[in-house]
Amino acid sequence: MTTRIAAGLLVIALLAAGCGSVPPPPPGVSVDPVAVRPQEAQDVTSAPPAAAEQCDREASLPPDPLPAPGMMPPGSTMAAIAARGRLVVGVDQNTYGFGYRDPATGRIEGFDIDIAREIARAIFGDPDRIDLQVVDARDRETALMSGQVDLIVRTYSITCERKRSVDFSTVYFVANQRILAHRGSRIDTADDLSGRRVCAVTGTTSLSNLFAMDPRPVLVGVTTWTDCLVMLQQNQVDAISTDDAVLAGLVEQDPTVEISGSSLAVEPYGVGVGKDHEDLVRFVNAVLDRIRLDGTWNRLYDRWLRGLGPSPGPPAATYGGP
Template sequence: MNTRSAAMLVAILAAGCGSVPAPPPMVSVAPVTVAPQEAHDVTAAPPAAAEQCDREASLSPGPLPPAGAMPAGSTMAAIARRGRLVVGVDQNTYRIGFRDPATGRIEGFDIDVAREIARAIFGDPDRIDLRVVDARDRETALVSGQVDLVVRTYSITCERKRSVDFSTVYFVANQRILVPRGTRIDTAEDLSGKRVCAATGTTSLANLLAMNPRPVVIGVTAWTDCLVMLQQNQIDAISTDDAVLAGLAEQDPTVEIAGPSLGVEPYGVGVGKRHEDLVRFVNGVLENMRRDGTWNRLYDRWLSALGPSPGPPAARYEGS
């Protein structure tokens, strides 16, 4: 390389080192609020039951047969031949029916109640097939025969008893309100005009729509969708059973359960019509759970965030 070429190269390099690249063009993107799938405004209340009933009364149990020896011709014998009890459950409600991310197993209070019924049939609580069903599909799952039972925070109502049968009450919940800490929302009156979330197909949603004045009701598929919307300031409150709200509050320390009970919600095990023997069998299992301490043990394991055990709800049988 001659002297002239070297000088030109130095000049080019010097010019490159001193240059400043042009900034990239500005890009402006407007923020988008993304709601959970199927979240929607609910304006129409479900039809009320045409007749009143004793919603908590169920068929009295007979003596329980030994596990593995179900009476010939019974619904339980048919389940035993199949080899598994099929139960409709939830997988999104912490402490009640939820999928443990560490194990992949569905666990919770309702799940253990279902497992006790499987234990009574087979002598093995693991002889169970858990089918995840949305709250709005519980009756459909039973009527169509997709499941033998539904154990899924299933409040007993007269309207529902027209389509399916129920066991005695195995848990009594109270509808309350979940709000961000420090929010002054405590009563039904405070919800007036507020955006309140509830799961479609639940009595909680129906109770909100019955309020006067009425809140702005948002329906979703799962209670965790409500929590996401609350965290994103898309709603002002969630209202449902305290057992469900306690699980949501454990997942987010910035929220709290507020106010008194807005209504009592008795949970029962759902059973398809024309299976009275299975209703009586389930009631026998629940009776044993009350007497032998199993119910209290399950409460202490899963629901102690609600406070000390109130003890199992007393059974009420038809005609008694």
């Protein structure tokens, strides 16, 4: 074998050995995980607006006789809505069971939505003559006062403070504020919330009730209840506290959490109406009276809220004023 051939074979052997070798791994990089908060989440350190003087918060105007669809009294708020061709209603799209966007259809559905549709049915004879506008909880009064919407049907708790700015129908649902936390967390009472990070939606009575606790939890305000659920899942908060009706929808989305404890506050829901539209308040109350009496309320409960247990029946109406 010549020297040249031997050298060539040696090069080939070295190349073959190199092809079978494994390159050393790149140096490791250590990056600390970053907890990303939902947009607009903020620590709540200042008190919400002070509560108004006491009032009979559940009392509303007595209903007028309910006119036939398409036969609204001339000059009434309902006649103006009929002439427009649509009832404009402020709703939620993030509260499962009450107002949420169905991912399969893209439609906003739920108990609140069907209450609004019954009001549209009473005006037009057609529940689909309705324009649903998504409104954040903190913007409900503004939407009514500005005329952006005719009504708010959005788990809207009636309070004396809110009645200074807007009017309400009679109560169509009664909820209780409770606690939602991870199973086994042993967070069951108001005292257990002391020093804990608790999430609630800005502009709700739930947040005001939590702020008034003594001792007070560490509060985080967000835009939607699904934001609260995300923060709980990522251990950015220890608990959520709001109406049991809302919390039940979160449990449907995440079976690793549970509702616990007794009622922290009673929350009666009403349909919000702008001031200076007393005829519309009386009309809505007439519609609510009808759906209490003809079984519609129970039918809607069974469709959307069976997870809360057997139907308690519609809450009785309380009337006051002229």
